[in-house]
Amino acid sequence: xxxxxxxxxHLIKTRGQQVTxxxxxxxxxxxxxxxxxxxxxxxQFIFQYYREEENGRGNFPPRFSGLQFPNYSSELNVxxxxxxxxxxxxxxxxLLRGEETQYFGPGTRLLVL
Amino acid sequence: xxxxxxxxxxLSVQEGRISILNCDYxxxxxxxxxxxxxYPAEGPTFLISISSIKDKNEDGRFTVFLNKSAKHLSLHIxxxxxxxxxxxxxxxxxxxNRDDKIIFGKGTRLHILP
Numbered sequence: 001x002x003x004x005x006x007x008x009x010h011l012i013k014t015r016g017q018q019v020t021x022x023x024x025x026x027x028x029x030x031x032x033x034x035x036x037x038x039x040x041x042x043x044q045f046i047f048q049y050y051r052e053e054e055n056g057r058g059n060f061p062p063r064f065s066g067l068q069f070p071n072y073s074s075e076l077n078v079x080x081x082x083x084x085x086x087x088x089x090x091x092x093x094x095l096l097r098g099e100e101t102q103y104f105g106p107g108t109r110l111l112v113l
Numbered sequence: 114x115x116x117x118x119x120x121x122x123x124l125s126v127q128e129g130r131i132s133i134l135n136c137d138y139x140x141x142x143x144x145x146x147x148x149x150x151x152y153p154a155e156g157p158t159f160l161i162s163i164s165s166i167k168d169k170n171e172d173g174r175f176t177v178f179l180n181k182s183a184k185h186l187s188l189h190i191x192x193x194x195x196x197x198x199x200x201x202x203x204x205x206x207x208x209x210n211r212d213d214k215i216i217f218g219k220g221t222r223l224h225i226l227p
Binding site: 004040041048090102104105106 | 117119147149154155156157158159162202204214215216217218219220
């Protein structure tokens with residue numbers, strides 16, 4: 001059973017650019033959540049996808065968007081990058097919607113210059 | 114406004130002694146609480162959880178206590194081991210079945226001293 005993987009591990013972008021981060025869920029997991037972890041902070045919920053539909057969203061602007069594919073892998077897209085978007089982006093998968101135990105990937109560290 | 118607060122950014126404990134990590138919350142609707150552990154360059158790993166119908170949950174060396182009237186929970190690690198050195202996040206949710214988001218605290222960095 002493979003764990004949650006994310007790519008790329010690190011990324012540097014400039015302000016105004018767009019970025020796509022990818023997540024491969026743990027085998028059999030149909031729910032994926034994305035989190036942003038700024039330096040010195042805990043993870044902040046961005047949104048969750050369940051069976052390819054958005055299923056809950058945190059306080060993030062619409063320029064943060066996502067996709068979940070039929071194989072339950074997922075993407076996080078951020079448009080018009082701002083300096084404050086620099087953070088560690090984590091995805092977490094769970095077996096069922098509403099299951100408490102989420103399995104996190106190692107994250108993608110994004111730096112916006 | 115922080116709904117989940119971990120007021121100690123760091124904690125140092127001698128190996129073999131008890132580590133106590135504290136967490137306070139403000140939202141009385143929270144009914145499920147989790148602790149995650151995070152090593153550098155890795156994602157958080159689920160450690161232990163407790164629902165609001167209980168006041169204690171134990172799993173090996175890890176015990177979580179919940180005091181609903183005080184809106185306080187704590188994680189006890191006994192005995193502390195070098196591998197316990199990590200950042201610990203407290204998290205809470207109002208109703209997982211309603212797909213409410215999980216709210217994390219800022220974390221406490223635990224150092225286990227030899």
